[in-house]
Amino acid sequence: MALSTKPYKGTRDFYPEDMYVQKWMFENIAKTVEGFGYQPYDGPMLEPFELYAAKSGQEIVEKQLYWFTDRGERKVAIRPEMTPTMARMVAGKVMELPKPVRWYSIPNLWRYERPQRGRLREHWQLNVDVLGGDNLFADAEILKLAHAVIAGFGGEDKIRIAINNRKLINHVFKNLLKLDADAALKASKAVDARDKIGEEAYLKLLAEAGLNSDQTSTMENFFKSDLETVCSDFDCEGARELNELFSVLKDDAISSVLKLEPQIMRGLDYYTGTVFEVYDVSPENNRAMFGGGRYDNLIGLFGNQQLSGVGFGMGDVTLRNFLESHNLLPELKSHLDVFFVTANRDAVIQSEKLASDLRKLGIKCASSLSTAKFNQQLKQANKLNAKIAVIIGESELENQQLTLKDLVKGEQTSIATNQLTSHLKSMLPGSFN
Amino acid sequence: MALSTKPYKGTRDFYPEDMYVQKWMFENIAKTVEGFGYQPYDGPMLEPFELYAAKSGQEIVEKQLYWFTDRGERKVAIRPEMTPTMARMVAGKVMELPKPVRWYSIPNLWRYERPQRGRLREHWQLNVDVLGGDNLFADAEILKLAHAVIAGFGGEDKIRIAINNRKLINHVFKNLLKLDADAALKASKAVDARDKIGEEAYLKLLAEAGLNSDQTSTMENFFKSDLETVCSDFDCEGARELNELFSVLKDDAISSVLKLEPQIMRGLDYYTGTVFEVYDVSPENNRAMFGGGRYDNLIGLFGNQQLSGVGFGMGDVTLRNFLESHNLLPELKSHLDVFFVTANRDAVIQSEKLASDLRKLGIKCASSLSTAKFNQQLKQANKLNAKIAVIIGESELENQQLTLKDLVKGEQTSIATNQLTSHLKSMLPGSFN
Numbered sequence: 001m002a003l004s005t006k007p008y009k010g011t012r013d014f015y016p017e018d019m020y021v022q023k024w025m026f027e028n029i030a031k032t033v034e035g036f037g038y039q040p041y042d043g044p045m046l047e048p049f050e051l052y053a054a055k056s057g058q059e060i061v062e063k064q065l066y067w068f069t070d071r072g073e074r075k076v077a078i079r080p081e082m083t084p085t086m087a088r089m090v091a092g093k094v095m096e097l098p099k100p101v102r103w104y105s106i107p108n109l110w111r112y113e114r115p116q117r118g119r120l121r122e123h124w125q126l127n128v129d130v131l132g133g134d135n136l137f138a139d140a141e142i143l144k145l146a147h148a149v150i151a152g153f154g155g156e157d158k159i160r161i162a163i164n165n166r167k168l169i170n171h172v173f174k175n176l177l178k179l180d181a182d183a184a185l186k187a188s189k190a191v192d193a194r195d196k197i198g199e200e201a202y203l204k205l206l207a208e209a210g211l212n213s214d215q216t217s218t219m220e221n222f223f224k225s226d227l228e229t230v231c232s233d234f235d236c237e238g239a240r241e242l243n244e245l246f247s248v249l250k251d252d253a254i255s256s257v258l259k260l261e262p263q264i265m266r267g268l269d270y271y272t273g274t275v276f277e278v279y280d281v282s283p284e285n286n287r288a289m290f291g292g293g294r295y296d297n298l299i300g301l302f303g304n305q306q307l308s309g310v311g312f313g314m315g316d317v318t319l320r321n322f323l324e325s326h327n328l329l330p331e332l333k334s335h336l337d338v339f340f341v342t343a344n345r346d347a348v349i350q351s352e353k354l355a356s357d358l359r360k361l362g363i364k365c366a367s368s369l370s371t372a373k374f375n376q377q378l379k380q381a382n383k384l385n386a387k388i389a390v391i392i393g394e395s396e397l398e399n400q401q402l403t404l405k406d407l408v409k410g411e412q413t414s415i416a417t418n419q420l421t422s423h424l425k426s427m428l429p430g431s432f433n
Numbered sequence: 434m435a436l437s438t439k440p441y442k443g444t445r446d447f448y449p450e451d452m453y454v455q456k457w458m459f460e461n462i463a464k465t466v467e468g469f470g471y472q473p474y475d476g477p478m479l480e481p482f483e484l485y486a487a488k489s490g491q492e493i494v495e496k497q498l499y500w501f502t503d504r505g506e507r508k509v510a511i512r513p514e515m516t517p518t519m520a521r522m523v524a525g526k527v528m529e530l531p532k533p534v535r536w537y538s539i540p541n542l543w544r545y546e547r548p549q550r551g552r553l554r555e556h557w558q559l560n561v562d563v564l565g566g567d568n569l570f571a572d573a574e575i576l577k578l579a580h581a582v583i584a585g586f587g588g589e590d591k592i593r594i595a596i597n598n599r600k601l602i603n604h605v606f607k608n609l610l611k612l613d614a615d616a617a618l619k620a621s622k623a624v625d626a627r628d629k630i631g632e633e634a635y636l637k638l639l640a641e642a643g644l645n646s647d648q649t650s651t652m653e654n655f656f657k658s659d660l661e662t663v664c665s666d667f668d669c670e671g672a673r674e675l676n677e678l679f680s681v682l683k684d685d686a687i688s689s690v691l692k693l694e695p696q697i698m699r700g701l702d703y704y705t706g707t708v709f710e711v712y713d714v715s716p717e718n719n720r721a722m723f724g725g726g727r728y729d730n731l732i733g734l735f736g737n738q739q740l741s742g743v744g745f746g747m748g749d750v751t752l753r754n755f756l757e758s759h760n761l762l763p764e765l766k767s768h769l770d771v772f773f774v775t776a777n778r779d780a781v782i783q784s785e786k787l788a789s790d791l792r793k794l795g796i797k798c799a800s801s802l803s804t805a806k807f808n809q810q811l812k813q814a815n816k817l818n819a820k821i822a823v824i825i826g827e828s829e830l831e832n833q834q835l836t837l838k839d840l841v842k843g844e845q846t847s848i849a850t851n852q853l854t855s856h857l858k859s860m861l862p863g864s865f866n
Contacts, residue, residue: 002736003483005525008509011477013522016536019473035792037769037799037817040452044444044555045478045511045541046499050436066479068501071545076441078478078511089446092438098816100802103449108478112504122477133802137781141802144785148792248782252789303435336470348570349681352577356685359468359581366470369533369566369574383531384470 010113010121020332022124025153025319026106029126032152036145038104038128043085045108049075051084058269064111078110082127082313083270083298090131090309091302099132101307106316118287118318129311131299136241139274139294140248142310146278146292147254149314153328159289161254162261163245163276166293168230168238169265172222176234183210187219192265195287223263230260241273264291272296274310280322289322290314337431338424339386339407340367341377347392354390354420362433363424381407388427390420443546443554453765455557458586458752459539462559465585469578471537471561476518478541482508484517491702497544511543515560515746516703516731523564523742524735532565534740539749551720551751562744564732569674572707572727573681575743579711579725580687582747586761592722594687595694596678596709599726601663601671602698605655609667616643620652625698628720656696663693674706703728707743713755722755723747770864771857772819772840773800774810780825787823787853795866796857814840821860823853 007013014022030040049067052060060080067077079085082105090101105127113119128145130138143161150159173184186209194202206216225233231243242260249255266275275293279286292312299307323329338358340351351367358365366384368377374391381389391403402420405412406427415423425432440446447455463473482500485493493513500510512518515538523534538560546552561578563571576594583592606617619642627635639649658666664676675693682688699708708726712719725745732740756762771791773784784800791798799817801810807824814822824836835853838845839860848856858865 003521003734004481005521005735007477007521008479008481009505009507011479013477013525014473014475015522015526016472016474019475022475023473035795035797036788037772037797039449039767040447040456041449042447042452042455044440044446045543046441046444046555048437048441066501066503068499070499072442074442088436088438088440089448092446093448098813100813102799110478122479130802134781134804137785137800137802140785141800144789248778251782251786301436302438334472339470345681348567349684352573353684355469356577362468364468364470366535367570367574369563369570371567380531380533 008121010115012120012122016334017332020334021320021329022316024330024332025316025323026124028152029106029149030104032149033104033126033128033145036102036141036148038102038130038145041086041089041103041105042107043079043082043089043105045078046076047079047085047088049077051088052077052080060111064113066110066112079107080109080111082107082109082125083129083295083311086127086129086311087295087298087309088302090307091299091305094299094305094307099307100138101129101131101309103131104128118315118321120317124316126314126316127311129309131307131309135273135294135308135310136244136248138310139241139245140252142292142312143245143249143258143274143276144252144254146276146290146312146314147257150278151253153319153323155322155326155328156253156257158281158322158326159257160279160281161258161276162264162279162288163242163258163274164260164262164264165238165242165274166266166271167273168234168236168242168262171234171236171238172219172262175236176222177211177215177219179209179211179215187211188265191219191263194263223261225260225262227260230262238273245274266291266293270295270298276312278314280325282325285321285325289318333385335364336366336381336384336386337363337428338365338388338390339377339381339384340365341374341381341389341391342368342371343374343393343397344371346397347371347394350397350417351390351392354417358421358424361421363428363431378405378407387431388424441554443548445553445555449767450765453767454753454762455749457763457765458749458756459557461585462539462582463537465582466537466559466561466578469535469574469581471535471563471578474519474522474536474538475540476512476515476522476538478511479509480512480518480521482510484521485510485513493544497546499543499545512540513542513544515540515542515558516562516728516744519560519562519744520731520742521735523740524732524738527732527738527740532740533571534562534564534742536564537561551748551754553750557749559747559749560744562742564740564742568706568727568741568743569677569681571743572674572678573685575725575745576678576682576691576709577685577687579709579723579745579747580690583711584686586752586756588755588759588761589686589690591714591755591759592690593712593714594691594709595697595712595721596675596691596707597693597695597697598671598675598707599704600706601667601669601675601695604667604669604671605652605695608669609655610644610648610652612642612644612648620644621698624652624696627696656694658693658695660693663695671706678707697724699724699726703731705729709745711747713758715758718754718758722751766818768797769799769814769817769819770796770861771798771821771823772810772814772817773798774807774814774822774824775801775804776807776826776830777804779830780804780827783830783850784823784825787850791854791857794854796861796864811838811840820864821857 190205271293273294277288277291294310623638704726706727710721710724
C-alpha cells in the first residue's frame with residue numbers, strides 16, 4: 001500500500017512559499033531583539049522528563065507533554081516550552097555569564113493538543129528572557145520589547161498589552177477573599193480559562209474551588225479596578241510594583257496600549273511577579289496572542305544560585321494569523337536571477353560554466369538540466385520567478401551567441417557569449433555583489 | 434534534590450558563542466545553495482514510523498530510531514534523516530512543483546547512537562536534492578554543489594570526492610562474483626563498514642556473507658580499478674554513467690578532486706545509481722565527512738508518480754570539526770554597539786529613551802538595567818564586547834551631558850546629551866542603517 005503524503009496530525013509541512021514567510025518573520029524578529037542586545041541560544045529537542053515535572057504546570061505535564069522512555073531507560077520529553085531549557089542552561093553557567101543575561105531563541109515546541117486555529121502540535125515560539133538587573137527595569141524592558149517586536153511588523157496600533165502582578169493576585173486571594181493556597185490555585189486556573197470555557201463553566205469551577213457568591217462578586221469587582229483603585233485599596237508589593245512600572249513607562253511608545261487588567265493570570269506555575277498578555281484589538285480575534293512574566297525561583301531548581309528573570313514567548317502560528325488578518329504580510333516569492341534554457345548536451349555543459357562564473361558575482365542561477373522543448377523550459381523559468389532566461393540553442397552554440405529573454409518585460413536580444421556578464425549588469429544591477 | 438544542568442546524553446546546548454558559529458555556518462551554506470537556485474523547505478520533527486520502515490535501512494530503524502506511541506495510539510518517530518520527509522512532501526505536490534525541483538533544508542535529526550567524535554544523538558544536517566531533469570546533469574550538479582559548499586568555506590583544496598555507481602556494484606556482484614541478492618547485500622554492508630570495523634571484522638563479515646577467498650580477492654582487485662579499467666572491463670550501464678559523468682565534469686573546478694573509488698557503497702538502502710563520499714584529505718581525519726547519491730524509486734512509495742532524484746546530506750558536527758581542524762572558522766563574537774552605564778533610576782529611564790531612538794537608526798544597544806558601581810557595569814560592557822559605553826552619572830544628568838567611553842581605544846569624552854547621535858555616527862559609521 002502506498003504511504004500517505006500527509007504530515008503527522010497537527011503539524012505543518014513548510015513548502016518553499018511557507019519557508020519564505022517563516023524566514024521573513026524570524027529575520028524580522030531577530031533584527032528587533034538583537035537591536036535590544038539579546039543573544040541567540042538553543043538547546044536539544046529532548047530534555048529529561050523531570051525538567052517539566054518540576055515547574056511547567058500540571059496540565060502540560062499530564063495532558064500535553066510528549067514523553068517516552070529511551071533505549072537506555074531514560075524518561076525523556078520533547079520540549080513543550082523553552083523556559084525550562086533556558087533556565088537549565090543559565091544555571092549551568094550562571095557565574096560566567098555577563099549580567100544582565102539577555103537571551104532569545106525561536107525553537108520548535110510540541111504539545112499534544114486538539115489542532116485548532118492558532119493551536120498546533122508543533123509550533124515555533126520566540127522566547128526572550130532577561131535575567132539579572134533591577135527587576136522593575138527588566139520588566140519594563142521586556143514589555144517594551146514585546147511592543148517593539150510587533151512594531152517591527154507595523155502592528156503596534158493593532159494590539160493592547162494587559163498587565164497584572166502575581167503578588168497582587170496572591171494578596172487579594174489571601175487577604176481579601178481569604179482563600180487557602182489550594183482554593184487560590186484553583187480559582188486562578190478558572191480565571192485563566194474563563195475566555196476559553198465560557199461563563200457557565202467558569203462559575204462552576206469557582207464553586208468547585210470553594211468560592212461563595214460573595215467572594216465571586218468581590219473578585220469580580222477587583223477585576224474591574226484601575227491602577228489608581230488598586231494602589232489605594234491594596235497596600236501590597238504587587239500594587240507598588242505595578243505603580244512603579246507604569247511610572248517608568250509613562251513616556252514610552254508602549255504607554256498608549258498598556259493597561260492594568262487584574263484578571264490576567266498566565267497559566268504557567270512559575271510566574272511570581274509581573275505578568276502580561278498581548279491582545280489583538282480586532283474584534284474577530286480577541287484572544288490573547290502571547291504573553292509572559294517574571295519568575296524568581298527558576299534558576300534555584302538547579303542548585304543554590306539565585307538569579308531572577310522575566311520573559312515572554314510568542315508563537316509563529318498566532319503571529320502569522322495576526323499579520324495576515326491585518327495585511328501586514330508582504331508577498332514573498334522565490335527569486336532566481338537567471339535560468340538557462342538549453343538545447344542539447346553541449347548547451348547544458350556551457351550553461352554550467354557560465355553559471356559558475358555568474359555565481360561568483362552573486363547572481364542566483366540555475367539551468368533546466370534538460371533538453372526539452374524551449375517553451376516547456378521557459379514555463380519552468382516563469383514558475384520559478386526567474387528574471388532572465390538565457391537561451392542556448394544549436395545556432396547560439398555555433399555562433400558563440402546567447403539569446404537573453406527578459407521574463408518580466410518579454411523582450412528578447414541576441415548577444416555574444418562573452419558579453420553575458422556586462423549585459424546582465426545593466427539588466428540586473430541590484431543582483432551583483 | 435537539585436535538577437541537573439546537563440543536557441540529555443549525546444546532545445548539545447548552544448550558548449550564544451556556539452549559536453554564532455552555527456548561524457554563520459548555516460548562512461554561508463544557504464548563500465551557496467541559493468546561488469544554485471535551491472529553495473528552502475522544512476517538515477515536522479515527528480513523522481509516522483512507517484515512513485522510515487519502508488526505506489531507511491534496517492540498522493537505522495531497528496537500532497537507532499527514536500520512536501514511540503502517541504496518546505492517540507499512533508506510532509511516531511523522531512526524524513533520523515530528512516530524505517523520507519522530502520520525498521513525502523514532493524510526492525504530495527508532484528504535479529504542481531516546477532521541475533527540476535531544487536530543494537534544501539538544514540533540519541535537526543535524531544539517532545540513538547553511542548556519542549563519539551563527529552557522531553551525536555542530535556545533529557543538524559544540510560540536505561540538498563534535485564528531482565527531475567536529466568539524471569546525469571543532475572548528478573553532475575549535485576557533485577558540483579557539494580564541492581561549492583565546501584569551497585564557500587575556503588576548504589576546496591582540503592577534500593577528495595570519491596564517486597561510484599550502484600549499478601556498477603550490482604553488475605560486479607552479480608556477474609563477476611556470481612553473488613545472489615542476499616549475499617550481495619551483506620557484502621555491500623561489509624564493504625561500507627570496512628573503515629569503521631577494521632580488516633579482521635570485515636573479512637569475517639565477507640565469509641559470513643558466503644564469499645570464498647577467490648571472490649574476496651576478485652572484489653579487492655575490482656576496488657583498485659580506475660575509470661579506464663572499469664569502462665573497458667565492465668560493459669554495463671553503471672560504467673557508462675560514470676564515464677559520462679567524468680566527461681561532463683572534466684573542465685569544472687571539481688575535476689581536480691574527483692576520483693572513482695569502486696569500494697564506495699553508501700549505507701542507505703535507497704540509492705540506485707551515482708553514489709559519492711566527500712573525504713577530508715588531512716591524514717588525522719580520513720573518515721568520510723558526508724555523501725549522497727541517486728535514488729530513483731523514492732517518490733513511487735507514495736503512489737504512482739515517478740520522479741527520480743539525487744542529493745546529499747552534510748552534518749553540522751562533521752563540518753565544524755573540518756573547519757576547526759583547517760583553521761577555516763573565523764572568531765565570532767556577540768557585538769553590541771552601545772552599552773549604557775547608569776547611576777540611578779532617572780539615568781536608567783533616560784538611557785531607555787536614548788536607546789529607543791538609536792535602535793531606530795540600526796544601532797544595537799542595551800542598558801545595564803542596574804545602578805551598580807560604574808566599574809562593575811563597565812566590566813559587563815566589556816564582557817558583551819560593546820564598542821562604546823555611554824555613561825549617565827548624577828552630574829551628567831544635572832548638566833544634560835553624557836560621558837562616552839570608547840571601549841576599544843579606552844578614550845573618554847563628554848558631550849551634550851542631544852549630540853549623542855552625531856557623535857556616534859562619527860565613532861560607529863558602519864553601524865547605522
